[in-house]
Amino acid sequence: MKPTTDLCDANEDNIAAGILRVVEPMFKAWGKSSAFAGQAHTLKVFEDNTLVRTALEQPGHGKVLVIDGGGSKRCALVGGNLGVLADKNGWAGIVVYGCVRDTLELNACTVGIRALDAHPMKSQKRGSGHENIPVALGHTVVHPGNWVYVDEDGVLISDNPLI
Numbered sequence: 653m654k655p656t657t658d659l660c661d662a663n664e665d666n667i668a669a670g671i672l673r674v675v676e677p678m679f680k681a682w683g684k685s686s687a688f689a690g691q692a693h694t695l696k697v698f699e700d701n702t703l704v705r706t707a708l709e710q711p712g713h714g715k716v717l718v719i720d721g722g723g724s725k726r727c728a729l730v731g732g733n734l735g736v737l738a739d740k741n742g743w744a745g746i747v748v749y750g751c752v753r754d755t756l757e758l759n760a761c762t763v764g765i766r767a768l769d770a771h772p773m774k775s776q777k778r779g780s781g782h783e784n785i786p787v788a789l790g791h792t793v794v795h796p797g798n799w800v801y802v803d804e805d806g807v808l809i810s811d812n813p814l815i
């Protein structure tokens with residue numbers, strides 16, 4: 653994929669129109685893929701990662717799992733086992749508006765990971781949350797199927813595929 657800087661430079665009109673959205677800088681990076689892209693599969697959960705596991709158990713087909721965790725920094729929504737599962741099932745990336753744990757294990761995974769921070773506690777397993785609905789990464793809306801572009805400089809969300 654092209655660098656996010658080049659994608660921004662080439663798509664200023666789409667940014668002005670809100671078709672291409674730049675997520676406010678807030679993420680740390682883990683996983684071996686420092687740059688990744690794919691269509692969004694969305695989850696909205698709060699301190700409960702049951703649906704995260706269910707999603708990562710399915711074939712990823714190169715998609716990016718976008719998890720709106722409400723920005724909670726009170727527990728982790730993704731850990732080392734889920735990172736391994738993401739690799740096994742072909743997910744390109746995981747973007748979490750929330751926290752992750754087992755970061756040394758996550759760094760051994762191929763999948764690219766962005767999250768607000770690390771937190772050592774696991775989340776609840778009650779099965780609450782929603783899948784395939786519009787979600788938010790901070791102030792940025794992500795619709796299911798939006799195109800997600802991530803590299804060392806940032807996270808882009810686009811209604812259309814960018815070339």
Ligand SMILES: O=C([O-])CC(=O)C(=O)O
Pocket residue numbers: 701728729730731732733734735753754774775
């Ligand atoms: O099950 C969890 O809560 C997440 C986790 O620790 C892992 O994936 O290893």
